[in-house]
Amino acid sequence: MFSTRNFNRSKPVLFILILFPSLLWAYQFVTGNLGVNPIEKLMDELGLMALRLIIITLMITTLSNIKPLKSIVVLRRMIGLFAFFYVCLHFSTYIVLDHFLDMKFIIQDIIKRPFITFGFISFLFLIPLASTSTNNMIKRLGFKLWKKIHYLIYPVAILASMHFYVLVRADKTEPVIYMGIIILLLLHRIFKRLTRPQLAQ
C-alpha cells in the first residue's frame, strides 16, 4: 500500500524528471544540436511530450481505482500542469520560431488546416483547466462545478491525438496507439459509471 506521503515524497524527483527534457531541448536548440531542421524537431518533441503527459493524467485517474494505488491521484495536478507547460512551449515555438509572429498567416493556418485547428482548440480547452488548478479555485467554484470544468480533459486528449494523427503522412501506428489508449481509458470510465451501485438501486 502506497500512502499519500509516499507519492508526495516522489514529487520533487518527478518534477525534475519531467522538467528536464525541456531544458535539454532548449540547450540543444541553442547549441545547434537538434539536427538539420531544429525548429521542426523542437516542435515535434514538445508536442509529443505534451500529448504523453495528457495521457498520463488520464491514466492516473484510472490507476487510482486500484486500491494500493489510490493515493497516486495526488500526482495528477502536477503532471497536468506540466502538460500545459509543454503545450505552451509547443505553441509558442510554432508562433515565434516557426512563423515569426506573422499573425495574419497564423490565423489563416489555424482556420484552414484541420490538424492545426484540432491542436489549437485542444490548447484553448486546457487554459481553464490550468487556471482552475489551485485548491483555492476548487473551493471557490465548488467541487461539483470544478469537476465539470475538468471534464474538458476528454476533448483535450481526443483533439490532441487527432492533431497528431492528421499530421502524420503515412504509417499512423504511433498516433493510433495513443488514440487507442485514450479510448480504452474513456471506456473504462463509462463502464465504471454504468456499473456504479447507486445507479442500480
Place this chain on the structure above:
Amino acid sequence: MKILGSEITPYKTYLNRRKFIKGSLASAMLATVTSSAFANHDSDLSIYTKNLNENDKLNSYEEITTYNNFYEFGTHKKHPHLNSGNFKPRPWTIKIDGLVKKPQTFDLEKILSNVTIEDRVYRLRCVEAWSMVIPWQGFQLSELIKMAEPLSSAKYVQFVTVFRPEEMPGQQKRTIIWPYREGLRMDEAMNPLTILATGLYGHEMPNQNGAPIRLVVPWKYGFKSIKSIVEIRFLDTQPETSWETLAPWEYGFYANVNPKVNHPRWSQGTERRIGEFKRRETLMFNGYEKEVAHLYKDLDLTKFY
C-alpha cells in the same frame, strides 16, 4: 531569374574527379580522426557554387544525406541515413517497357557510357514546406528517352522504384503500396531541366538519396523525384502515382511547386530553407517559371495540382 548553368563533364573525367575526392576524403580521415567526414567538400565547392542563384546557398553534404524522405528505409527523416547501409546499388538494371519500339533491359553502366554527366545545382522543395539546394550530378532524362525509342503514341512516362524488403526495411511495412511509383507527362520528361541523377557533391549517389539512379524534377515537389529507379514505362494514359493513390485530395499528379495552391496540411506560401532560421517565400514552379511555365499554359493549376 538566372537560368541555372551546367558544367558539362565527360563521364570519365567525372569518375576521375570522384576518385580524387574519395582519395582526399581518405587522407583527410587519416590525418584527423576527429574531423567530420564531410569536410573534404569545402575545398572544391567552387565547382558548384558558380552555378548558384544569388539568393541561394548550397546545403551541406551532411544536411543533404541525413534529412531525407525515403519511406523505403523508414518514415522518419533520419531513417534513410540510419537504415540504408545494407542496400546494394550495384549491379543495377533498368527495364524499359510499354509503348516503345523494343522493350529491353539496360545495364546501368551501359546507360552511363552513352550519356554526358553534368553538374546541376537545383533547389529541392518538399511538399512539407522545407527546401534545400543540392549539387547533383546526372544527365538529362531526354537522353535516356531517346535511347528507349518510345512510340509516338506514348504520352506519359511512369517510373518504378526497386522493391527489396530485405534491404529496405521500410518496405516490410505497408505504409504505402510498394513499389513506389511516379510519373511525368512526356513534355515534362523531355524538358532539359529534368534529369536522372547518379551523384551529389561528386560522390556516387548515397543510398539514402536514391542510389544508384533517381529522378530530379526541380519545379515539382520532392516526392515526384522518385528514387532507385528499376523500371520506366511509356504509356498513353496518365499513370497512377503513389502519393496520389494514397491521398488524392492532398497530392495530385502534377505536384508543381505553387505558393498559391494550398495543401490541407502545409501552407505552400512559404518554406524553411534547411540551415536558415526564418522562412522564405516559395517561388512559383520553385523559381523555374521561365523554363517550365509554358508547359502548363492551358492547365488550371488549382484543379490539376
